[in-house]
Amino acid sequence: MTISMSTPDFLIERDRDRCIKCQVCVRQCANEAHFWDEEEQKVKANDALCVNCHRCVTYCPTHALTIRKYPLEFRENANWTASTIKAIYRQAETGGILLTGMGNDRPYPIFWDHLLLNASQVTNPSIDPLREPMELKTFLGRKPDQLKVEDGHLVEKIPPQLELEVPIMFSAMSYGSISLNAIKSLAAAAERVGIMYNTGEGGLHKDLYKYGKNTIVQVASGRFGVHPEYLQAGAAIEIKIGQGAKPGIGGHLPGEKVGLEVSQTRMIPEGTDAISPAPHHDIYSIEDLSQLIYSLKEATQYQKPVSVKIAAVHNIAAIASGIARAGADIIAIDGFRGGTGAAPLRTRDNVGIPIELALAAVDSRLREEGIRNQVSLVVGGSIRNSADVVKAIALGADAVYIATAALVAIGCHLCQKCNTGKCNWGIATQNPQLVKRLNPEIGAERAANLIMAWEHEIKELLGGMGINAVESLRGNRLMLRGVGLSDRELNILGVLPAGE
Amino acid sequence: MLREGEVRIPSGCAISGIMNKKGEVFSGHDIIQSIALMHDRSNGLGGGFAAYGIYPDFPDHYAFHLFYESAEAKEKTETYLNMLFHIAESGKIPTRRVPSVKNAPLAWRYFAKPKPDALFEDESEDELVVRAVMYINAHFSGSFVVSSGKNMGAFKGVGYPEEMGEYFRLEEYKGYIWTAHGRFPTNTPGWWGGAHPFTLLDWSIVHNGEISSYGANRRFLEMFGYKLTMQTDTEAITYAFDLLLRKQNIPLDIAIATLAAPFWRDIERMSLEKQTLYKAVRTVYGNLLLNGPFSIILGSNKGIVALNDRLKLRSLVAATKADVLYIASEESAIREICPEPEKIWAPRGGEPVIGLFEEGGIQK
Ligand code: SF4
Ligand code: SF4
Numbered sequence: 024m025t026i027s028m029s030t031p032d033f034l035i036e037r038d039r040d041r042c043i044k045c046q047v048c049v050r051q052c053a054n055e056a057h058f059w060d061e062e063e064q065k066v067k068a069n070d071a072l073c074v075n076c077h078r079c080v081t082y083c084p085t086h087a088l089t090i091r092k093y094p095l096e097f098r099e100n101a102n103w104t105a106s107t108i109k110a111i112y113r114q115a116e117t118g119g120i121l122l123t124g125m126g127n128d129r130p131y132p133i134f135w136d137h138l139l140l141n142a143s144q145v146t147n148p149s150i151d152p153l154r155e156p157m158e159l160k161t162f163l164g165r166k167p168d169q170l171k172v173e174d175g176h177l178v179e180k181i182p183p184q185l186e187l188e189v190p191i192m193f194s195a196m197s198y199g200s201i202s203l204n205a206i207k208s209l210a211a212a213a214e215r216v217g218i219m220y221n222t223g224e225g226g227l228h229k230d231l232y233k234y235g236k237n238t239i240v241q242v243a244s245g246r247f248g249v250h251p252e253y254l255q256a257g258a259a260i261e262i263k264i265g266q267g268a269k270p271g272i273g274g275h276l277p278g279e280k281v282g283l284e285v286s287q288t289r290m291i292p293e294g295t296d297a298i299s300p301a302p303h304h305d306i307y308s309i310e311d312l313s314q315l316i317y318s319l320k321e322a323t324q325y326q327k328p329v330s331v332k333i334a335a336v337h338n339i340a341a342i343a344s345g346i347a348r349a350g351a352d353i354i355a356i357d358g359f360r361g362g363t364g365a366a367p368l369r370t371r372d373n374v375g376i377p378i379e380l381a382l383a384a385v386d387s388r389l390r391e392e393g394i395r396n397q398v399s400l401v402v403g404g405s406i407r408n409s410a411d412v413v414k415a416i417a418l419g420a421d422a423v424y425i426a427t428a429a430l431v432a433i434g435c436h437l438c439q440k441c442n443t444g445k446c447n448w449g450i451a452t453q454n455p456q457l458v459k460r461l462n463p464e465i466g467a468e469r470a471a472n473l474i475m476a477w478e479h480e481i482k483e484l485l486g487g488m489g490i491n492a493v494e495s496l497r498g499n500r501l502m503l504r505g506v507g508l509s510d511r512e513l514n515i516l517g518v519l520p521a522g523e
Numbered sequence: 524m525l526r527e528g529e530v531r532i533p534s535g536c537a538i539s540g541i542m543n544k545k546g547e548v549f550s551g552h553d554i555i556q557s558i559a560l561m562h563d564r565s566n567g568l569g570g571g572f573a574a575y576g577i578y579p580d581f582p583d584h585y586a587f588h589l590f591y592e593s594a595e596a597k598e599k600t601e602t603y604l605n606m607l608f609h610i611a612e613s614g615k616i617p618t619r620r621v622p623s624v625k626n627a628p629l630a631w632r633y634f635a636k637p638k639p640d641a642l643f644e645d646e647s648e649d650e651l652v653v654r655a656v657m658y659i660n661a662h663f664s665g666s667f668v669v670s671s672g673k674n675m676g677a678f679k680g681v682g683y684p685e686e687m688g689e690y691f692r693l694e695e696y697k698g699y700i701w702t703a704h705g706r707f708p709t710n711t712p713g714w715w716g717g718a719h720p721f722t723l724l725d726w727s728i729v730h731n732g733e734i735s736s737y738g739a740n741r742r743f744l745e746m747f748g749y750k751l752t753m754q755t756d757t758e759a760i761t762y763a764f765d766l767l768l769r770k771q772n773i774p775l776d777i778a779i780a781t782l783a784a785p786f787w788r789d790i791e792r793m794s795l796e797k798q799t800l801y802k803a804v805r806t807v808y809g810n811l812l813l814n815g816p817f818s819i820i821l822g823s824n825k826g827i828v829a830l831n832d833r834l835k836l837r838s839l840v841a842a843t844k845a846d847v848l849y850i851a852s853e854e855s856a857i858r859e860i861c862p863e864p865e866k867i868w869a870p871r872g873g874e875p876v877i878g879l880f881e882e883g884g885i886q887k
Contacts, residue, residue: 147733147815148836155834156786162806168747169771170807177800184806393746396807417738488735489816491834492784494809495736502738 028112031070031093035079041087042066048079048088053445053457076438078447110368121368124441124451126268126360126405126427129372134379134512135411139521141502143489150491152482158492159481161190161422163259163399164328165352182352183328185239185259187422188217189478190493191412193470194357194403194424195241195263195332197225199276199285199297200364200441201430202458205450208433208466210234215471216478221424224263224274224299226288227253239330242319244273245299247289251322259353260319261330262312264303267361267378267404269370270334274299276364280444280453313349320350328352328399335359335381335404336374340388347389347398355424356381358404362427364451365442378404379418383516386419386498395419395498409480418516419498432473433466536719536731537564537684539851540702540820541860542827542878547846548576551693553860554701559685560859561852564731565705567623569718570687571679573727573822575700578674584611584634585652585724588669588676589659590715591629596665603663607655608635616678621690624682628715630669630691632676649724649769656723657750667716672725674824679704679718687718699880702822704729721757723765725824730757731852732817732837743810756817763811764821775828775877781808783833783873820850826879835872842867848878 035056044066048057056072057079059065073090080088097105110121143149150157164184171178193209200223207230213220214237221239222231226248231238240257242249254260265271276285276297286293306312316329330353331346333339343354358378363371382402389395402415403424415423431437434448441451449461481493490496504521505513513520539557543549554572578586587604591597604610616630637648646654656668670677675698678691684705688694704719720727734740734756741751741759747770749762760782767778781804790801805812816836821828829850831839842849842857842864849857849864857864870876 143735143815147735150834156788158787160787160805162809166807170773170777170803172774172777172800175774175776175800176796177803181803181806390742390746393748395746396743396810489733490735490814492809492812492814494805494812495739495814497739497810498742499736499738500742502735 027116029071029109029116030095031073033070033073033075034091034093035068035070035073036089036091037066037068038087038089041085043085043087045084047082047084051078051082051447053447053452053454074438074440074443075436076440076447077436122365122442123368123371123439124363124365124443125437125439126362127372128439131359131377133405134377134508134516135407135414137506137508138379138414138516138518139504139506140410140413140417140484140488141504142487147489149489150486152479152486155486155491157482157485159189159478161187161493163187163353163401163421165398166396168396183326185219185328185353186217187219189474189481190416190420190422191474191477192218192239192401192422192424193220193429194361194426195221195223195239195261196364196426196430197223197241197247197276198228198288199225199280199453201450202452202461203228203230203284204458204461204463204466205430205433206231207463208461208470209429210237211463211467212470212474213237215467216474218474219258221261222257225285226290227256228284228288232256241332242315243299244301244303245297247291247297247299250290254319254322257327259328259330260323261332261353261355262303262315262319263332264306264312265332265334265336265357266363267334267357267359267375268363269366270336270359270375271301272367272370273301274365277444282453285453309345309349312346316350330355330401332357334361335376335378337376339376339381340384343385344388344392344394347394351398353399353401354385355401355403356385357424358402360405361403362430363441378402379414380512380515382415382418382420387517390498409477410484412477413481413484413496414503416493416496417499417502419500421497429470429473432469434461536707536729537561537705537852537856538703538729538731538818538820539856540700540729540822540827540829540849542700542848543846544826544848544878544880545846546576546699546880548697548699551688551696551698551701554703555685555688555693557849557851557856557860558688558703558705559683560856561705562683562685564707564852565683566707567683568681568708569679569704569706570682570684571677571704571718571720571729572684572688572691572693573670573675573677573700573702573720573722573729574693574696574698575675575725575822575824576698577676577696578634581611581634582674584636585671585673586676587633587635587671588616588678589631589633590667590669591631592665596663597629597631600659600663600666603659604633604635604655607641607651608633608637610635617692617695618690619692621682621686624680624686624690627680627690628667652724653765657752660752661750669716670722670727672722672727672824675725675727675822677720677722677727679720680715681718700822700827702727702729702820702827717753717755719755719757720822721753721755721761723761724769726761726764727822728757728761728764728819729822730760730817730819732756732819732832733815734759734813734817735815736813739810740813760813760817760819760821763813767808767811777804779828779830779875780804781811782813783830783875784812785873786833818852826877828878829870829876831870831872831874833873838869840867840869841876848876850876
């Protein structure tokens with residue numbers, strides 16, 4: 024066997040003065056980076072196995088541990104960076120596609136950070152959310168061009184709508200890619216704060232049916248776990264066409280993650296790989312999508328809005344317009360920074376476009392075509408905080424999807440190793456020992472807290488702008504100004520530069 | 524400096540309105556006196572009036588008031604108007620010299636009826652007028668349509684409102700509704716078209732405030748074909764009423780609940796049926812909600828509606844005496860012309876004051 028040229032990414036430093044040899048780190052690390060050396064009677068580390076997930080650091084009772092970037096430097100080279108070289112070593116050893124978890128980590132521009140919000144001064148008053156009502160209630164679904172009202176009665180009912188107390192939802196994460204306890208945390212949090220969570224393509228576990236009115240059930244290319252009760256169980260149905268982290272490719276849940284419960288929920292044999300094809304094999308064109316939309320509507324008696332989720336790709340505006348015309352009630356767009364349980368590294372890091380530009384382009388296009396109110400727009404793909412939410416809504420989104428932020432709230436440390444199934448935080452794993460580390464009640468409280476905290480912040484920001492209802496922010500790009508952007512980018516975003 | 528429409532200019536204001544509910548006409552004297560009292564709420568950079576019932580000789584003709592900055596603009600616009608309309612009579616709007624009024628454009632008026640063959644298929648006469656107004660304002664530089672309704676007209680310009688009243692000799696007109704506006708823009712390129720009221724067909728709006736939802740309102744209205752060339756709140760509010768009341772036939776109370784929507788906490792206390800209705804209103808027309816401070820008076824040949832934002836961030840007072848309804852930014856502006864009103868009150872936020880003519884009361 025030849026020697027591996029891969030060197031560790033991280034260095035585990037243990038302060039021997041502090042270490043009491045309790046071996047908590049040994050037990051906590053599913054990657055087996057820590058081990059007990061019987062002969063020397065001390066705890067040692069294998070740096071090469073460390074993924075820097077902070078589990079041991081958090082749990083070490085004496086704060087004896089520090090994880091650092093492995094100080095090994097390659098000869099300086101702006102073109103051949105350490106990560107590029109290491110990737111080649113790995114591929115030379117394995118001959119395989121490089122896999123990774125979580126969203127694109129490359130230093131592409133983050134447009135949210137180039138957009139600034141407005142506030143009222145003198146000519147109109149800001150509003151204090153502690154004293155005045157501040158309304159964030161949001162409805163997702165198809166809106167008619169006009170209401171018909173006669174003698175104080177609504178003559179025609181409006182199409183079904185999702186009602187959100189806050190314009191934020193937990194984005195699709197399947198049972199299989201994340202643990203049941205992680206899903207339970209999000210489902211319970213969604214119920215508590217009056218929003219939705221999304222099943223992803225993994226079906227609906229029997230314990231989760233009780234959260235139905237806060238559930239969006241997804242139908243993806245693998246059709247895992249899709250049956251009539253499933254469709255009826257949720258408040259809305261989402262057809263997943265693509266995902267920001269890996270536009271154009273399907274999913275692969277390895278057999279070792281398909282235990283009894285996952286197998287029952289997905290309706291596939293235990294231990295088999297769950298492969299989602301890249302396209303839906305019944306959707307090769309827009310008219311096929313329309314058929315699926317209407318099949319799902321028929322199956323649920325037109326009682327539930329149907330969403331179509333797509334990845335933000337180059338021609339997004341035209342695609343979204345087609346989807347609106349195909350009958351979708353909600354279009355969910357996932358930007359290229361969106362997270363994933365597992366994706367080929369090169370796809371994740373190189374395919375798709377930023378959600379900010381995609382959103383601006385789609386909203387403008389749908390308005391030009393006069394069909395913007397026929398669909399709701401939901402965007403995700405790296406909404407990191409409440410300011411991003413406010414900016415997204417000002418650009419034209421009806422609501423946002425968050426997933427990475429929600430996982431971080433329940434313990435994720437963004438180690439990007441979700442694909443390994445060894446998530447030490449009990450999130451991206453099906454290992455029962457690891458899953459039980461995440462207490463769904465505590466998880467629910469933390470996820471709900473996050474939404475409530477953002478809700479307060481959104482209200483604060485709205486009040487500052489002199490707005491007391493979120494619908495007055497929606498598409499109100501005058502509340503935004505750009506800094507450090509080219510004319511062309513400002514144009515696409517439809518915002519003025521700061522100072523103008 | 525960019526002119527209004529090319530740039531958005533925030534402003535504070537005074538508004539005033541008088542209506543005789545029986546449709547009896549009275550001269551412009553009172554409204555000038557009322558708005559003049561609130562002199563300090565304007566800064567001499569914009570004032571104007573809307574008057575209804577002033578053209579009894581042409582009740583069924585669209586009365587176009589136009590501003591021209593050049594003879595060429597006038598010529599081009601008239602060619603266009605003649606293409607679409609039979610013009611029964613036209614002429615210069617009478618003015619008098621007022622020393623402080625400078626750089627006045629040429630003000631011209633036309634009494635016009637659409638040519639039947641100018642109408643598109645399924646196009647109503649009103650829609651043709653709207654199309655013409657949008658076209659002139661967007662395409663003929665140096666021309667601006669000040670008003671375009673039947674038996675009504677707007678008179679406005681750069682100056683204090685009382686100066687505009689004097690300039691346009693408004694005491695010589697008699698109308699059953701008068702509204703007035705004095706403006707305090709934060710900056711102004713001194714363009715007459717930018718003064719208020721803003722009008723479309725027989726809608727006129729005088730407005731005090733700065734709505735923070737403008738961007739959202741605007742983009743919603745654009746979807747329905749409105750071109751917002753002025754970038755003012757007043758223009759957006761006018762179009763919002765036009766869309767709801769004229770184009771979509773939405774009842775007045777629902778239109779008001781759209782622009783100054785009841786809070787969710789109030790909707791929760793309504794009967795189930797009303798809840799469904801108001802929920803639908805906010806779901807479908809959420810983008811038309813006017814947010815931020817405003818008080819407005821909407822004028823039309825049917826009557827007037829005064830409305831405050833739902834938090835009441837701008838002052839608005841109403842009063843009645845006999846058949847006359849008074850509305851103004853300040854109580855003093857009412858007492859100035861009606862010292863002893865029978866009833867005087869400050870309407871609550873989001874609660875409209877509605878003055879409608881008794882059925883057929885105006886068609887004399
Ligand atoms: S958890 Fe901390 S104290 Fe315990 S063995 Fe590991 S490094 Fe030592
Ligand atoms: S979910 Fe787990 S494995 Fe994935 S990034 Fe977060 S901590 Fe790492």
